[in-house]
Amino acid sequence: MRATATDAPALAALAGEHLDLVRAPFTLPRSRLLVFREGDGVRVHTSEYERSLAECRVLDSLVVRDAHDAVLPITRVLPQRVEFGGGFATLVFAGPGALSVGIAAGKAVDRFTVEWTTPGGATTRCTLDAAGPAVRLDIAADRSLSAGASVAHLANAAASEAIWLDWFSRCPLVRDDLQSMTALCWWVLGANIVELPALGSARAVVPSKIGYVGLWQWDAYFIAVGLRHGDPELAREQLELAFRFASDDGQLPDVVHEHGVLATSDDLPRADRDRLRRAGSTIADPAAPVPLTKPPLAAWALAKVLEVEEADAWARAQLVIIRRSQDWWFAGSDLDGDGMPEYGHPYSSGLDDSPIFDGPLPTTSPDLAAYLVRQDLELARFAEQFRDADAAPHVARAERTLALLLGLWDDERGLFHAKAAGERVGSDTVVGLMPLLTGRLPEPIGERLLAALADERRFATPWAVPTVAASDPDFSPERMWRGPVWVNTNVLVIEGLRASGHPDAARELAERTVALVMHGGGPHEYFNSVTGEKAPTATTAFGWSAALFIDLAVGLSGPATLPQVE
Template identity: 35%
Template sequence: MQKEFLPPQLDLMRNAIDMDLIPYSDRGSRVMIFRDADNRFLIRLAERLARIDPGIEAYLKRPPFIDQLAIIDKNEAQLPYVLTWNPYGVRLETIAGDFYLLIDSSDRLVIGIPDGVQAGVRLRCNTGYYRETFQNGSQIPVRELSWRVKGSIFSQKSWQEDDSQWMEVLLLKGTDSAIALTIGEEHDNEDIPILSAATLLEDNQRRWQDWFARVPAVDSRFARPYTYACWNMANNLIRPKGNVLFEAMMPSKVKYVGLWLWDCAMHAVAFRHIDPELARKQIRAMLVWQLEDGMLPDAIFDDGIVSEIDFPIHAKVTKPPILAWAAWKIHEVAPDLEFIREIYPQLVRENHWWFNENDDDRDGIVQYSHPYSSGLDDNPLWDYGMPVESPDLNTYLCLQMNALAKMAEELGLDDEAKDWQQRSIILVDRMIEHLWDEKAGVFQFLHDHKTVPVLTPFNLFPLWTGILPDRICKRLVEHLRDPKEFWGNYCLPTV
């Protein structure tokens, strides 16, 4: 295989991750490949399978679908290797030559074998945990492993041990030989030809190079972490499947599998600088599942939608209303009036839902009815009971209505634009009336109209509105810059 040429960003990413902890995956893929303590490999899938394991964190305890995957020589002995990781693939340097682990566009793991070498793989498939479902009188495995080869087979074996199925395949010496593994429900990619490792490596490398070519420049002092972050953004994207109707970014393929409402908003704000259309898809991925009353779900999974939860209390659950703010951020960088026209009615409905369904005492201050709707899952602000009237939520709504005002103006809806702007100003006035604590110099959280005695950065959030009186701004900034409160070695602490 020809020597790899790495442009600057890809060069920075070489061996940037430890595959013992962070898997090799790729844009769009749900396949994750880790290395184990014995220098073999294991494969997990970025999916919940909630219909089988309904527990909210059950997928984190699921064993890998494939483990003990080893590269073997003609004598069926495991080959030692030196590993080099890159975003576009993994190279394994052995005495027999360079092997490659690559993910193709149909989500197959393609194992490239050096030319003129008789070699193959051995692996264990943990089929037992992937329970069987009954359909039309037959048992259907939830996930299946299939494999195909590019080249000629010298030998193949399979054998059963407990709930596991072992497989071993050796290929004859050849050119561009490869073994492709597929894990799935239906093997609809079996007719797709297997590319040679050299071609797939080149395609993957070119795709990543194109991605980084669109990334805005940054000061060289921050090049390495910045490049890593931009890689992570693309690497955590998944293709549409089930309820995920658009290419969208998971917070983590390993431990945070799914799409969350305000995560998607933040992802969109970041993607706008690289691929505005991809940024718009993050917004659409959540809006497409808007409920009839205007509420937006908290999370979207391949096989589930979370809009209600019973822990630590039973209530509807969503995330803070920042989708309109994020959408306008995209529009500022890459104007698209048709996109604004498409999403404006849904964002209006969501805004109405917050005021109509989350203000029990009808005082014009909106409340969190479930702690997880705040995005602050583990915070002492909720220890005194729910619902809680909060300055951060009402700040988000001010920002949202400002964004809606700009959208309405862009759409020629001048009266609506003025109304949104006025409502935003009124909400700031209500926060001052109901939540401002002159003695403490912060905006308080209230439960049953009593102060929640916890100080967090969220008590300062109304600063973000930009329209507070100077005297209030000054008091809030004093707290912000107090080293005994928030201005420590690391800003800003959560509590």
């Protein structure tokens, strides 16, 4: 169930309870500006592809002082404004590229001062009164700053509020205990909307304006799954953008960004290009460019998005691209010619730092095989639904891939193992749980994987599911893909449990996953699997964590549990 315009102010206020300007900055849909807390004031950065926040500082500090030159502290943050001194003054957006600081609506005009310092150390003070009630700070794409008096502060404040209330009018309504975090997660998706030059005026919901300013293929799938509950049109747009730049042979690029696409190692700077060669591989040509993509979950995401709103003509057009992409995996990424595609580089797995990639490349991995089986089965179903293709080849290929996948099963250890350039990898990781997604595993194997999820020595850490088993020598509860919990891999395990006939276990893991996000204080990139807290190096306000929390919250909420938003 979606919110309405009547619900929007209350939902925006719920999201505001989480906007601390530390983990969650102040921003605006389509804007590249990020405002963070700095003492009793704020600092301002731009958001750019492959540039750190430190490289993108515009203001080191901005403070508001009263008529006696005392600093007015920040007293409240809402999606549409930052309030100083109990609401006397506010900071709002004046369009995507500018900020306005001025007297709040309904407050008596009094003299006050806005003071800001640029990274070069220059400090500017602007004293405002009834004759000049606000200051406008325009920030250009090159991070240059210009300032001037403005009489449009209240109009800017109203315009920003209208943008955010329109966004929150689409926020899903969920169970009472999940509503506050759902509002924050809906804010994250709106906050992460940007425009990319390569996409024209299209809206890309990026993984994070804090360090991930581009449309990553895998992220687009997960983000679309959450967006569908409130804005199915924007969800479809994410998939369409991910599919727009398919190569002639069908490969989908890893990233669409403001300078173009990242589809092979040749799209990287020379130093990175050399580092990405398949060094140590006896199978792959070490001189050839390395294709860079993401796992084949396109048909899964398409099916999810179409569950909430039919778009048959649009879906048929996307399926043409997805079928070609699926064919590419078998034609372009089966480097040893055995019928089982491999990852040519860790980037293409989405789990870059997993220990399954510590050995030589390419890597045969059970998760990739599972995704390919699931995608062929989805494509067969779509072919039967739309009668626009032959389902039989997809079914046959799924059966062949499944047989090869079962060849990776280690019955003695009770896991699916990976191979590095043909040699068995001993690591016990979350990729070994992904074959549940096929829904076609022999029952004894499915039961063994279910037992692994309940085993404290493997995947039943205090906050499950770790990306590396707790007993594995490479386990680290905080190091990227080597032991923390990621919301997207949890969701794929949940999907696998459902597909394999374990709905109770799926719901239990869904409940534990939403509990993790709430315990950890927000939709972070990944979480410590022992403490449940944000891992120190994890990005905050992370897109797929937010989107998938929303999807889980909607799934866990029934008509009888819908809240009264006040």
